[in-house]
Amino acid sequence: MNPDSPRDDFYRHYAPMPKSYRRFLLVLIPILFLGILAIAAFLPNIHSQLNTGKIQGRQTFEGLLVAEPVPHIIVPRPGNTENGDGFSRYVLSAGNKAGVSQKVLDLAGQWVSMKGLVVSRNQYSMVVGPTAEAIATPEGVTIVNPTDSTDNTSPSEPEPTEAIASPEDVESDSTDATSPSDDSEPAEAIETPKSITIDPTAGISLGEFELEGEILDGKCYPGVMKPGRGKVHRACAIRCISGGIPAVFIVQNDRGESLYFLLEDTEGKAVNDRVLPLVGDRIKISGEVMQYDDMLVVKADPDTYARM
Amino acid sequence: MSVGYKSIQWTKTKLIYDVILIAAIALYVYLFITVSAKLGAEMNIPPVGNAVRIRAYGSAAFVLLHVILSIGPLCRLNDKFLPLLFNRRHMGVTMFVLASIHAAKTLNLYHAAGNLDPIVSLFVGNTEYFNLAAFPFETCGIVALLIFFMMAATSHDFWLTNLTAPIWKALHMGVYAAYALLVGHVTLGALQSHRDPLLTVAVGIGMVWVVGLHLAAALQEAKLDRQSLAVGDADATGFVETGVTVGDIVENRAKIVTISGERVAIFKYDGKIAAVSNVCQHQNGPLGEGKIVDGCITCPWHGYQYLPENGASPPPFTEKIPTFDVRLEGDRIFVKAIPHPAGTTVEPAQIPQSSVG
Numbered sequence: 001m002n003p004d005s006p007r008d009d010f011y012r013h014y015a016p017m018p019k020s021y022r023r024f025l026l027v028l029i030p031i032l033f034l035g036i037l038a039i040a041a042f043l044p045n046i047h048s049q050l051n052t053g054k055i056q057g058r059q060t061f062e063g064l065l066v067a068e069p070v071p072h073i074i075v076p077r078p079g080n081t082e083n084g085d086g087f088s089r090y091v092l093s094a095g096n097k098a099g100v101s102q103k104v105l106d107l108a109g110q111w112v113s114m115k116g117l118v119v120s121r122n123q124y125s126m127v128v129g130p131t132a133e134a135i136a137t138p139e140g141v142t143i144v145n146p147t148d149s150t151d152n153t154s155p156s157e158p159e160p161t162e163a164i165a166s167p168e169d170v171e172s173d174s175t176d177a178t179s180p181s182d183d184s185e186p187a188e189a190i191e192t193p194k195s196i197t198i199d200p201t202a203g204i205s206l207g208e209f210e211l212e213g214e215i216l217d218g219k220c221y222p223g224v225m226k227p228g229r230g231k232v233h234r235a236c237a238i239r240c241i242s243g244g245i246p247a248v249f250i251v252q253n254d255r256g257e258s259l260y261f262l263l264e265d266t267e268g269k270a271v272n273d274r275v276l277p278l279v280g281d282r283i284k285i286s287g288e289v290m291q292y293d294d295m296l297v298v299k300a301d302p303d304t305y306a307r308m
Numbered sequence: 309m310s311v312g313y314k315s316i317q318w319t320k321t322k323l324i325y326d327v328i329l330i331a332a333i334a335l336y337v338y339l340f341i342t343v344s345a346k347l348g349a350e351m352n353i354p355p356v357g358n359a360v361r362i363r364a365y366g367s368a369a370f371v372l373l374h375v376i377l378s379i380g381p382l383c384r385l386n387d388k389f390l391p392l393l394f395n396r397r398h399m400g401v402t403m404f405v406l407a408s409i410h411a412a413k414t415l416n417l418y419h420a421a422g423n424l425d426p427i428v429s430l431f432v433g434n435t436e437y438f439n440l441a442a443f444p445f446e447t448c449g450i451v452a453l454l455i456f457f458m459m460a461a462t463s464h465d466f467w468l469t470n471l472t473a474p475i476w477k478a479l480h481m482g483v484y485a486a487y488a489l490l491v492g493h494v495t496l497g498a499l500q501s502h503r504d505p506l507l508t509v510a511v512g513i514g515m516v517w518v519v520g521l522h523l524a525a526a527l528q529e530a531k532l533d534r535q536s537l538a539v540g541d542a543d544a545t546g547f548v549e550t551g552v553t554v555g556d557i558v559e560n561r562a563k564i565v566t567i568s569g570e571r572v573a574i575f576k577y578d579g580k581i582a583a584v585s586n587v588c589q590h591q592n593g594p595l596g597e598g599k600i601v602d603g604c605i606t607c608p609w610h611g612y613q614y615l616p617e618n619g620a621s622p623p624p625f626t627e628k629i630p631t632f633d634v635r636l637e638g639d640r641i642f643v644k645a646i647p648h649p650a651g652t653t654v655e656p657a658q659i660p661q662s663s664v665g
Contacts, residue, residue: 008558010599011387012611013321013394024388029328036332036371040339043367046504049344049360050351097422225417226359230501235433235446239422281442 053121053222060115061090064143065132066200067108069264069297070218070246071100073127074198076141086196088125089295091246091262092116093219095129097236099244104132109146111137121222123294124248124260128219140195145202201268203290203297210286211261211298212308213251215279217241218262221248234280241272241279249285249298261289261298274302282308315464325395329402333368340364362413363498369406370490370514376400377487377518381525387597387608394610397463400483404460407453445497452489455482465590473592491515538567538643547635547642550574554581554639554659562605564596568645572632575600575616580656582616583632583643589650590627618653636660 009018017025063075071092092100095117099105104114116130137143214229217240221228225236229250241247247270249261263271263285287300316322344360376399382389419426419433430450436442459480462468468476491511499508540549550565550572557563557576564586565572571586573596584605586596593609600606604613604622614621619629628651633644636657648654 008561008599010601010606011390011608012601012606013391014319014611015601017321017391021388021391025391028389032375033332033335036336037339039367039371040336041343043363043507043510044340044344044347044360046502046506046510047344047363047498048502048504049363050348050353052351052353054353227501231442231445232497232501233418235429236418238433239419239424239429243423 048227051121051226051228053226053228054119055223056118056120056125058115059118059127060113061127062113062135062138063087063111064146064198064200065104065107065110065112065114066146067105069268069270070262071105071108072246072295073112073114073130074200074293076196076198087198087293089293090118091126091218091248091295092130093126093128093240093245094243097217097240097243097245099246100130104130107132107134109143110134111141111143119219119223122258122260124218124222126218126222126246128223142195142197144197144199146200200292203292206289206291206296208287209289209298210284211249211251211289212282212284213249213261214282215241215247215249215263215275215305217279218246218248221250229280231280237279238276242276244272246270247272247275247279259296261296263302264290264297264299266299266301268299271302275305278305278307284308321391322395322398325391326398329399333372333402333406336368336371337361337364340367358413358417362410362417365406365413366410369403369410370494372399372403372406373483373487373490374514374518376403377483378521381521384525385521385528390608400456401460401463404453404456407456411449411453440496441500443492443496445493445495445500448489448493448496452486452493455486455489459483468591473589477592487518532564533566536564536566536571538565542645543642546644546646547633548645550641550643552641554636554641557581560600562596562598564594565643567643570647571596572643572647573598573605574634574641574643575605576659577603577616579659580616581634581636581641581659582654582656583634584614584616584619585630585632585647585650587629588612589629595629617656618651620651 009020011018011021061073061075063073065071065073066089072089073092074087074089076087092104094100111134112132113135114127114130114132116127119126119128215237216229216233217237219240220233220236225233227233247263249263251259251261253259263275265271265274284306285298285300286304287298290297290299341360341364344364376396379389379392379396379399383393415426415430419429422429424432430446434442434444434446436444437447459482462471462476462479471479494511495508499511537551538548539551542548548567550563550567552563552565552574554576557574560575560577562573562575565574571594572583573586573594574581574583575596577600584595586594588595588607588609590607590610590612593607593612595605595607595614598606598608600616601613603615605616606613612621612627613625614627614629617631619631621627630647630650631652631654632647633654634657635642635644636659641657
């Protein structure tokens with residue numbers, strides 16, 4: 001071999017680069033960049049990081065605050081609802097990985113004006129980090145079994161004059177006109193119901209079911225986390241649920257649609273601390289499915305939940 | 309080569325290397341986030357900042373690790389890849405930074421703002437250590453990150469010199485354990501939650517690439533080792549016939565022979581033959597694949613230099629390698645099996661005029 005031939009070129013990083021190395025790198029580096037471009041453009045397509053979970057913006061609700069089985073607010077739906085479900089129920093949580101504040105919980109059983117961030121995924125919605133103040137129960141609203149010691153049975157003072165706010169009529173910073181739940185109508189359709197009775201404990205039993213699905217926290221799954229489910233999300237969901245955020249059982253029906261069930265034990269209490277080892281896993285729950293307005297709840301002893 | 313220690317001894321090539329490296333990573337992260345946002349916009353979903361960034365930085369670190377692991381075997385297979393090798397430690401430290409950003413963002417999003425310290429949450433969130441499918445993949449990532457931290461922290465030549473090259477190299481071989489842990493981290497984590505089979509295929513291709521390259525390099529190395537075995541046993545004077553002739557060696561280059569399990573580099577230059585240990589004192593680079601430049605044996609990996617007569621780096625540098633006695637019988641080269649201590653001056657064998665190749 002001729003010592004001066006390109007094959008005898010020798011590379012030292014502190015000396016001028018031999019031509020043969022330069023030519024090689026002029027081909028190699030663009031190929032590496034093209035590879036990087038291809039991988040960066042390809043990988044986001046095969047990650048499950050897109051779903052319909054959305055942060056809908058801060059909104060105001062007026063309704064009955066309920067503490068059990070999980071903290072939620074019952075909001076009368078606007079318009080003529082005599083022939084259908086008259087109420088929407090929105091589950092509550094704090095802004096961090098914790099249950100809704102004690103300050104809000106102290107108002108359980110009362111009619112409140114509540115303002116919070118709405119996150120929703122399909123038909124499930126949650127109000128995050130709400131502030132609330134007790135207001136007079138609207139005229140014509142009768143509350144039975146308010147679930148705390150306060151007796152709010154109407155008729156109350158005829159003070160309130162405002163219509164009950166629908167979720168989307170105030171301060172929504174979302175550009176999407178979709179309301180947190182499918183039932184909401186534009187603000188102008190709102191009417192104060194003439195005479196309604198609210199019983200937070202009045203549910204309809206849909207029967208005994210054996211359901212297969214996954215327990216997740218009710219906030220991250222519809223909100224900021226994507227995919228917000230499965231093993232990568234498990235630790236977060238455990239923190240959220242142990243912190244007091246309601247656990248949600250997600251079940252896919254035969255048509256691939258997601259159904260969302262809240263969980264209560266046989267005493268009607270939240271199950272949070274008793275389901276932590278099962279969070280994020282495929283499990284089977286057998287129990288009575290209760291429908292409270294638009295909220296589905298599985299009533300079962302958490303000790304009978306079984307990992308699949 | 310170093311006399312004193314500087315944080316980084318910048319050269320123009322090193323600067324260009326780092327600029328290209330940073331540009332490539334910035335482009336990757338930007339594109340990953342932009343493509344994710346575009347896909348979200350098409351579904352009328354606002355971009356989700358931190359969750360996407362976690363994936364962007366995590367995947368960037370993982371892809372970069374594949375590049376880092378490929379450089380070694382690629383250089384064994386083709387020396388034109390050597391310009392990627394000399395500054396590989398900057399690539400490694402950059403990869404550690406990317407992995408750290410991934411870990412910090414994950415800790416903040418998944419474990420902070422709860423009822424436990426985030427670090428504690430990281431370890432107690434999932435304790436299914438005896439269930440493979442449910443195994444806490446986070447732990448694999450944490451251990452890999454600790455290995456990368458150890459490597460990044462000891463990446464400077466200060467540690468290389470003080471730990472000595474063999475110990476330093478053994479420590480840095482931890483990168484393979486870290487790679488295996490990261491494959492576990494990805495397989496038991498992301499692949500279980502992101503169901504697209506192409507993601508599994510992508511990780512599989514990466515593994516086949518890394519393992520395949522190393523196997524190819526190892527096979528070539530084994531073949532060269534077989535070819536380089538000295539042909540004879542030591543004679544009464546302790547010399548071994550190497551099987552190499554003067555004519556086999558290109559001027560200013562070397563042939564490597566294995567004598568008593570030790571690789572020896574036999575150089576030809578200026579009508580002389582000299583033999584030194586094949587192992588560079590810096591990072592144990594293969595000196596026999598180097599070249600004599602400016603009268604010095606020059607290592608192909610980082611350009612460290614040694615005088616062929618005494619195996620010592622020219623002043624003011626202080627590195628030294630063992631030297632060997634050389635004897636010629638006609639065209640045949642004989643090397644004494646037992647080396648001299650590093651830095652010992654040895655008279656090179658003079659090539660008879662008739663044998664100059």
